[in-house]
Amino acid sequence: MTTPSLWRDLRRFTTARVGLGRVGHAQPTAAHLDFQEAHARARDAVWSALDMPALTAVLGGHVVAVRSQAEDRRAYLLRPDLGRRLHAEDRDALAAKAMPGCVALVVADGLCATGVQAQAPALAAALRERLAADGWVLAPPVVATQARVALGDEIGAALGAAAVVMMIGERPGLSALDSVGIYLTWAPRPGRTDAERNCISNIRPAGLGVQEAARKAAWLLAAARRLGATGVALKDESPNTPALPSS
Amino acid sequence: MAFAQVVGGTRYLFPDLRSLMARATPPRSGDVLAGVAAASAAERVAAQRALADLPLRHFLNEAVVPYEQDEVTRLFLDGHDATAFAPVAHLTVGGFRDWLLAEADSAALAALAPGLTPEMVAAVSKICRLQDLVSIAAKCRVVTRFRNTIGLPGTLSIRLQPNDPVDDPKGVAAQILDGLLLGAGDAVIGVNPATDNVDNLCRLLAMLDALRERFAIPTQSCVLAHVTTTMLAIERGAPVDLVFQSIGGTEATNASFGVSLSLLREAREAALALRRGTLGDNLMYFETGQGSALSAEAHHGCDQQTIEARTYAVARAFSPLLVNSVVGFIGPEYLFDGKQITRAGLEDHFCGKLLGLPMGVDVCYTNHAEADQDDMDALLTLLGVAGVTYVMGVPGADDVMLAYQSTSFHDGLYARAVLGKRPAPEFAAWLERMGIAERTPERLPAAMAGALA
Incomplete structure (x- = not known):
């Protein structure tokens, strides 16, 4: 038996799976299958791959595709170190396109290619508009596969970038299947630590909207230019905008 | 050699x-x-x-x-x-x-x-x-006390883990009521804060303490902030029952967590001085997990399980109320699949128990590990047979703040039912008094409804 009144009493205060009722000591069938569905979708999101032709088409014609040294998803999951290193051939290709002082925009699959596929086009467009207005020179967008956050360091270094802006799929949770995070790293080069980055996370339709995320990223980059650094030394003090439905 | x-x-x-x-x-x-x-x-x-x-x-x-x-x-x-x-x-x-x-x-x-x-x-x-890890651990007896008695033969306790993505007190309270109605909370009502600062910690501690007092629940509460934040809360007069800290098995791992043995001693003494335990003074709560030392590049060329066992030597120096490995949280680069998580969970429980610790396990996994609910059912059942002191209770097994899957309140009911275990005796008596020992009411009991007003 389910207990609808208990569900109503508790569920209005939380998105957690409260008030599920019980059958014996177990969850009722509907609640059990709701969970299985959420987990199945999260698993599929982890193992999904970017649709490169579709992504290239929406990002514009100058996209540079690069790979990490993790040859497939299993290697990616088992060896985070390989996901942080560029494939040797791709390092040379990037170096040929170096634009000293630019901002490098990187779209990376991370742990959720489907989330990136859905949100990177609008997010990249919003970022390009804001950053161009702030006077930044933008390198052609880079799309990186089997990529960890720190792969951006090597990409940025190869391009001679002043800063790298990495849009990357976040690990899917049961209730957030499509989250993208932005990591900003000033003077990117291999060996940067996570303490030297700023992160804007939970960018998704039910979380932080793309316009708001782009506004925060632009604020942080402007502050990083003044400070000459990102990371723990740079606190996000960008003015809060009123909560609006995400765009 | x-x-x-x-x-x-x-x-x-x-x-x-x-x-x-x-x-x-x-x-x-x-x-x-x-x-x-x-x-x-x-x-x-x-x-x-x-x-x-x-x-x-x-x-x-x-x-x-x-x-x-x-x-x-x-x-x-x-x-x-x-x-x-x-x-x-x-x-x-x-x-x-x-x-x-x-x-x-x-x-x-x-x-x-x-x-x-x-x-x-x-x-x-x-x-x-695995069967050796189970049968030897099942012979170990470790009993600890603060406001109730944890670890008696024939008992299985549950940590009620009501995490909220923005530390909303009502979101936390709704999850606590849900858990209490399903028999969870005798190990501790323990919230992982989304934001680790002292104002937030004091606010959550006051809410948890008021809820516990209001229903006279024979248990303890904890907000799992960094030990230094908890020490600040004690200085401010906040109602701190247990002092929590994540710990590791080398000095350098602990340094990466921002702690040392002397800092842990200082924190324990500060909490002991509050004299809030009614049945005993076990008041430290530690979480551990294989892989944390490598993650901090502090493993000295050792394997992760040996370092994890060393972590328990740190824990036992502080007479903790509760210690648990968060076995599947760290991710597939440390424990790839259900088989590896299962073995590690049983090793951790075994090692902790042999060293004399009140050992629980967070039976859990992330969505990028090769694991699912079936793996968790198997590990939970094995640990129950091994006499695990406590496991976690999260609404519907889905932690909406930490974005991982742990055991649900229902899983706790299942384990107690199939293994013939009961909650800690003081808490079992409270469940009887509240009329929620045998079945979950279909409506929120009137006495509890006020907690969400």
């Missing part, structure tokens, strides 16, 4: 104790990532044979992390109780396994605990099958 062993006509060499321990460890991704795992199944069993022949006394003379470099090594070697060790002092690691299985009873194991070092315990676990 170097070790050699012949298997299948090949002679395998192990240059020191740490490499012998690492090569003897059943396979897991984190040891491969660290470059310390055996290169073949034959090398692994060669290391296990050599390890089985090693006298337990050897562990008092060679540590896997040098004494001079590490305060954790100094802690357990300086504090070693030779009298307690005497009954097994003549045994090898292999002989110790046989003794644990055939001869040891609950009283002998309790008396032995101060005589064991974590590296002895890690070593014997490496030559145990």
Whole structure:
């Protein structure tokens, strides 16, 4: 038996799976299958791959595709170190396109290619508009596969970038299947630590909207230019905008 | 000291104790990532044979992390109780396994605990099958007290874990009520804060304490902030029952967590001075997990399970109320799949119990690990048979703040039902008084509805 009144009493205060009722000591069938569905979708999101032709088409014609040294998803999951290193051939290709002082925009699959596929086009467009207005020179967008956050360091270094802006799929949770995070790293080069980055996370339709995320990223980059650094030394003090439905 | 062993006509060499321990460890991704795992199944069993022949006394003379470099090594070697060790002092690691299985009873194991070092315990676990890890741990008795009695035979306690993505007090309270109605909360009502600052901590602590007082629940609360934040809250007069901290098995791992043994001592003394425990003064709560040392690059070339056992030597120096490994949280690069998570969870429970700790396990996984609810059911059931002190209770197994899956309140009901276990006695009596011991009411009891007003 389910207990609808208990569900109503508790569920209005939380998105957690409260008030599920019980059958014996177990969850009722509907609640059990709701969970299985959420987990199945999260698993599929982890193992999904970017649709490169579709992504290239929406990002514009100058996209540079690069790979990490993790040859497939299993290697990616088992060896985070390989996901942080560029494939040797791709390092040379990037170096040929170096634009000293630019901002490098990187779209990376991370742990959720489907989330990136859905949100990177609008997010990249919003970022390009804001950053161009702030006077930044933008390198052609880079799309990186089997990529960890720190792969951006090597990409940025190869391009001679002043800063790298990495849009990357976040690990899917049961209730957030499509989250993208932005990591900003000033003077990117291999060996940067996570303490030297700023992160804007939970960018998704039910979380932080793309316009708001782009506004925060632009604020942080402007502050990083003044400070000459990102990371723990740079606190996000960008003015809060009123909560609006995400765009 | 170097070790050699012949298997299948090949002679395998192990240059020191740490490499012998690492090569003897059943396979897991984190040891491969660290470059310390055996290169073949034959090398692994060669290391296990050599390890089985090693006298337990050897562990008092060679540590896997040098004494001079590490305060954790100094802690357990300086504090070693030779009298307690005497009954097994003549045994090898292999002989110790046989003794644990055939001869040891609950009283002998309790008396032995101060005589064991974590590296002895890690070593014997490496030559145990899952059933050995279960049957030996099931003989251990560890009882701790703060406002109730945890770890009595025939009991299984649950930590109620009501995490909210923005620390909204009503979101936390709704999850607590849901958990109480499903019999959870006797280990602790423990919230992981989304934001680790002292104002937020004080606000959550006040809310938890008021809720506990309002319903006279015989349990303890905890907000799992950093120990330094908790110390600030104590200075401000906040109602701190338990002091929480994540800890590791080397000095450098602990430094990466921003703690040291002296800081933990200071925090424990500050909380003891509040005198909030009514039945006992076990008030430290530690979380641990294989892989944290490698993640902090503080593993000294050791395998992750040996370092994890060393973590328990840190924990036992502080007479904790609760200790649990968060076994599947760290991700597939350390424990790849359900098989590796299952083995690690049982090893952690076994090692903690042999060292005398009130050992629980967060039976859990992330969405990028090769694991699912079936794996968690199997591990929960095995741990229940092994006599695990407590497990987690999260609404519907889905932690909406930490974005991982742990055991649900329902899983706790299941484990107690199939294993014939009850909650801690004081809490069981409270559930009876509230009329929620046998069944979950269909409406929020009127007495509780006010908590959400």
